[in-house]
Amino acid sequence: MLATNSMGVPQGMDTYPALLQNLDILCPFGFARMPEGDLSGKEAADILQKLCDNAGSHLWFDLEAFLFNPDQSLYPRPIEEIIHDLTLFDNFEKILCYQYPGVFSDPNASIQVGEERTVKLFKDYKAYLNKLKKDRTKKNKKSIEYLIKN
Incomplete structure (x- = not known):
């Protein structure tokens, strides 16, 4: 690579x-x-x-x-x-x-590396991942319902 x-x-x-x-x-x-x-x-x-x-x-x-x-x-x-x-x-x-280190900072980490913006980015990215997961779950449910009906 x-x-x-x-x-x-x-x-x-x-x-x-x-x-x-x-x-x-x-x-x-x-x-x-x-x-x-x-x-x-x-x-x-x-x-x-x-x-x-x-x-x-x-x-x-x-x-x-x-x-x-x-x-x-x-x-x-x-x-x-x-x-x-x-x-x-x-x-x-x-x-x-x-x-x-310190660009994404988990707010629950025992040692904080970086400033407050690093915690915000971690939280924002986690929220983005959770939204993707939720959207995929909804999409999968709709696909399954469609397959069952047809």
Whole structure:
């Protein structure tokens, strides 16, 4: 597995095919912070998917759960932005969430690492997961009811 930056994909078009012939998994990061003048994150992901498909490689998503302060220190990314990426990019086989200690802080942990925003992100993400689970349960019940009726 190789974690690469998602920026500047067009400049690597001559390199990616040879690289991917020797790589099982490409796991790029940074789609949410593409620089001005570059492709959009979605455009870069679509190109990388085609390259991986052509080479028989897997494309995974290294989702960043943090943002950078001007001094390059990290702070938790708002849950709305994380959910946006989770729903925008539908071509990734797997999604890995790269985070540093203290970006997601369980409020029940015996030692708190990070600030209050880290606890908020943990709670918001847990609420998002619970909503997904509830929605799937409703959808499954409707599917079962439909099958029984027909």
